[in-house]
Amino acid sequence: MVKAYRPTSLSEALLIRKYHDVIIFNGGTDLMVKYRNWTSVAPNFPKDVLYIGHLDELKHIDEKSDNLIFGSAVTYAQLLKHQHISHDLKNLIEQIGSIAIRNIGTLAGNACNASPAGDILPVLYALNANLTLKSADHSRVVAIHDFIEGPGKTNLRSDEIVTEITLKNQTFSHTFYRKVGTRKANAISKVSVFIVADVRDGRMEDIRITIGACGPKVVRVYEAEQLLKGKIVVEIQNIISEVLNIVANKITPIDDVRSTQEYRTKVACNLIETFLVKELIL
Numbered sequence: 489m490v491k492a493y494r495p496t497s498l499s500e501a502l503l504i505r506k507y508h509d510v511i512i513f514n515g516g517t518d519l520m521v522k523y524r525n526w527t528s529v530a531p532n533f534p535k536d537v538l539y540i541g542h543l544d545e546l547k548h549i550d551e552k553s554d555n556l557i558f559g560s561a562v563t564y565a566q567l568l569k570h571q572h573i574s575h576d577l578k579n580l581i582e583q584i585g586s587i588a589i590r591n592i593g594t595l596a597g598n599a600c601n602a603s604p605a606g607d608i609l610p611v612l613y614a615l616n617a618n619l620t621l622k623s624a625d626h627s628r629v630v631a632i633h634d635f636i637e638g639p640g641k642t643n644l645r646s647d648e649i650v651t652e653i654t655l656k657n658q659t660f661s662h663t664f665y666r667k668v669g670t671r672k673a674n675a676i677s678k679v680s681v682f683i684v685a686d687v688r689d690g691r692m693e694d695i696r697i698t699i700g701a702c703g704p705k706v707v708r709v710y711e712a713e714q715l716l717k718g719k720i721v722v723e724i725q726n727i728i729s730e731v732l733n734i735v736a737n738k739i740t741p742i743d744d745v746r747s748t749q750e751y752r753t754k755v756a757c758n759l760i761e762t763f764l765v766k767e768l769i770l
């Protein structure tokens with residue numbers, strides 16, 4: 489029988505984490521699937537469980553200087569109601585899970601689960617998110633691309649808890665997100681593409697391109713971004729095939745139960761072409 493810890497403060501949670509080998513349980517929407525058991529039987533957790541999803545100290549959403557800061561127990565539903573969250577980000581969040589999942593699922597859980605198909609991860613990569621990791625003895629800040637080391641693998645230490653996620657609160661002239669799944673709700677992405685771009689006076693000042701479910705980690709296509717940056721938008725038509733070539737060479741999708749390598753490559757390239765031609769140049 490496993491023990492369940494329900495601390496009343498973050499400092500208590502950090503002490504439990506320091507002295508006990510526990511699974512951190514936030515919304516539990518990934519964990520309850522991972523350790524599912526027969527119907528009506530309690531989940532099969534291999535070790536003790538530490539609940540953190542109820543802790544008020546992890547539920548804040550703040551706007552400080554140029555940053556948006558989310559406590560790690562902030563749910564998708566909380567983000568959907570919040571004034572500081574852009575309309576584009578809310579549209580994206582509405583494509584994650586279902587209402588029930590969004591009511592308890594968290595960004596931090598998505599990041600710590602480190603699935604290459606995690607739908608919030610392309611956003612975190614594109615917006616250069618930093619995670620604050622705390623233990624009873626120290627605190628450190630790690631960039632998302634260093635935090636996630638591979639599928640299901642992060643560099644979280646055994647005494648740490650992710651307490652905050654920080655994003656630069658930048659505005660972009662264009663935001664594009666497409667998630668391709670088997671159906672509209674409760675579907676794991678076969679491919680996802682997230683792009684933010686900033687076009688001023690007809691010139692591409694900034695662009696970030698991230699692709700989910702097409703490699704062991706979310707792929708940020710820096711080489712394609714470099715090629716596009718500084719270009720006059722109407723001239724981008726001439727380099728689209730070069731951009732798509734870079735993308736096709738950069739991603740490393742696999743064949744699995746959800747899709748094939750060929751399909752994923754084709755769809756990722758088609759979506760980026762759709763953005764460049766239909767949303768940018770037209």
Ligand SMILES: Cc1cc2nc3c(=O)[nH]c(=O)nc-3n(C[C@H](O)[C@H](O)[C@H](O)COP(=O)(O)OP(=O)(O)OC[C@H]3O[C@@H](n4cnc5c(N)ncnc54)[C@H](O)[C@@H]3O)c2cc1C
Nearest residue numbers: 514515516517518519584585593594597598600606607650
């Ligand atoms: C029906 C269904 C539909 C879903 N649909 C989608 C979807 O469309 N898109 C998508 O991306 N995902 C989807 N998911 C997966 C899941 O809902 C998300 O990944 C969600 O964001 C996980 O958050 P959580 O708080 O529930 O994580 P949890 O299950 O609580 O935790 C996930 C992992 O992160 C660790 N963890 C959580 N918080 C912390 C922390 N603060 N510090 C350290 N470690 C931590 C946990 O120990 C665990 O290993 C779906 C799941 C279900 C069951």
